[in-house]
Amino acid sequence: MEVIRIHHPLDPRQIPADPVVLAMGFFDGVHRGHQAVIRRAKTLATAKHVKLAVLTYDHHPSLVYRPLEGDDRKYLSTPERKLQQLDRLGVDRVFLVSYTGEFAAQKPQEFVDNYLVAFHTVTAVAGFDHTYGKKDVATMDLLPAYAQGRFDVETVAEETGDEKKISSTRIRAAMKAGDVDTANALLGYLYRSTGVVVHGEARGRTIGYPTANVLTPENEWLPGIGVYTARLKVGAIWYPGMISVGRNDTFGDNRPITVEMNLLDYQGNLYGENVEVEWHHRLRGQVKFDSAEGLIVQLKKDETATRDYFSQVAAD
Template identity: 80%
Template structure:
């Protein structure tokens, strides 16, 4: 997949001369709604025997418009992961635009003239609620007016799950609540994050449940407080286990959130390993136990449930 990184104003010499069907969007998470846009664009590209291209951005547009919150600094798909996902979906070319104040200040007509036409677009494809400027004027309904017959416009309708729109906002809300099963359903795949195994308090090994403590990037969304079934990728191998996101408040109050995984039947030294986490299923919320004995009793039940979960997955 060809990646063309663009800083406004566009240098036309960066752009190959061949025509493309262009899918547009920020595509954070590349959820089922985004996938519908890409699939439609891919079908149109194949019909016209041209390349499939995607126009997307290197960071949240919110950075340009308002003061950041903590949520604005997190992504369901950081740029590298998003590019890998697009590559796996068969995208030929990505126009990765640095979203700046100058870029955002363009009128809708200027954006179309300076970018969509310059990309040699034959069909522009996006979701029904996609905007490319001010929401009241830069709509998909108005895009044919700005296109002026130079390219076609295809709008992909709303994709729903349980009568509600599939959206990155809905997924982020479910993520905060720890509803990873809903997150995975809306994404259409198992959510993943990355991290590095670091030293923790080593308390788990004293109670018979040693854990890999994982330092996670600040820009990636994590599921909310709870205990989950998950897999940990070390090198090329995936290891199943149970993952805790929580404060370990059985051992004290006002503790920081940690991400710890007890791997099933694993022996070895993981310190310093870069890892990938695949989040499967929520087992339960966090509980403050009266002491270590109660915690161990619950962890044994969690282990039984985790083994049963992965046995069922293997049988499917």
């Protein structure tokens, strides 16, 4: 997949001369609704014998319009992961635009002339709620007028789950609530996060459940506090286990949130490893136990549930 990184104003020398069907969107998470847009664009590109291109952005457009704090700074898919997802969906070319104040200042007609036409678009495809400027003047309904017959426009209808719109907003809310099962269903795949294994308090090994402490990037979403089944990728190998997002408040109050994973039947030194976590299923919420013994009893139950879960996954 070819990735063309663009900073406004566009240098036309960056753009290949061949025509494309262009799918447009920020595509945070590349969820099932986004996938429907890209699949439709792929179908059109195949029928027209042209390449499938995607126009997307290197950071959230909201950054240009208002201060972002806390969860607003997090992504369901960082630019690198988004590119990986687009590649898997068969995209041939990505125009990765840096969304700046100067870029945002373009009027809709300027955006169309400066970018969509310059990309040699034969058909522009986006979701029904996609905008490319101010919401009242930059809708998909108005795009054909700006196109002025130079390219076709196709709008993809709303994709729903449980009769509700599938959206990045819904997925973020599910993640915050610790409902990784719903998040995965809306994404259409198992959510992944990244990190590096660092030293923790080493308390897990003293109670028979050593953990890999995963230091995660601040700009990636994590499921809310709770215990989950997951897999950890080390190098090219995936290891199943159970993972906790929590404060370990059995051992004290007001502790920081940590991400700690116990791998099933793993022996080795993981310190310093860059890893991926694939989040599968929520087992339970966080519980404050009266003693370490009570925690150990619960961890044994969690281990049994985790082994049963992955045995079922293997059987399916």
